[in-house]
Amino acid sequence: MESVPAPLRCFGECHAAEKYTDDGVETVTSVEQRKVEHSIQEVVSVYKQMHSLPQPTLLRDQHYQYLKKGLRHLSDAYECLDASRPWLCYWILHSLELLEEPQLYRQCSTTYGNFWHTNYTHTYDQ
Numbered sequence: 001m002e003s004v005p006a007p008l009r010c011f012g013e014c015h016a017a018e019k020y021t022d023d024g025v026e027t028v029t030s031v032e033q034r035k036v037e038h039s040i041q042e043v044v045s046v047y048k049q050m051h052s053l054p055q056p057t058l059l060r061d062q063h064y065q066y067l068k069k070g071l072r073h074l075s076d077a078y079e080c081l082d083a084s085r086p087w088l089c090y091w092i093l094h095s096l097e098l099l100e101e102p103q104l105y106r107q108c109s110t111t112y113g114n115f116w117h118t119n120y121t122h123t124y125d126q
Contacts, residue, residue, distance in 0.1 A: 019037055020033040020034065020037060060099055063095070063099060064096070064099055064101055067092050067095050067096050067099075068096075070088070070092050071089070071092055071093075074088065
């Protein structure tokens with residue numbers, strides 16, 4: 001698991017004191033400097049907000065249960081996708097494979113070491 005990188009030094013709160021001060025004399029340069037600092041502050045605020053959110057957690061067991069339920073029965077809401085049923089099975093099985101669910105293979109395999117009702121292309125004439 002990757003560790004969370006340390007926050008960038010330039011985002012420290014102490015840097016607010018380093019903003020440009022025009023000593024009460026406004027010039028074209030000082031106005032432009034304030035605009036640049038303001039736009040940078042907006043970017044920094046968004047960055048801080050994004051990186052303060054907790055990292056997403058994969059809820060393996062809940063995903064597994066949901067996918068397993070989908071293999072047994074799909075609700076009536078999926079009726080319009082009837083022609084896509086093989087793809088739905090594929091996506092569900094592939095998701096289970098990505099979750100590295102070993103029970104899936106034990107349930108699908110036969111004593112011959114292959115999977116139930118697989119394509120018999122090896123018996124076709126070449």
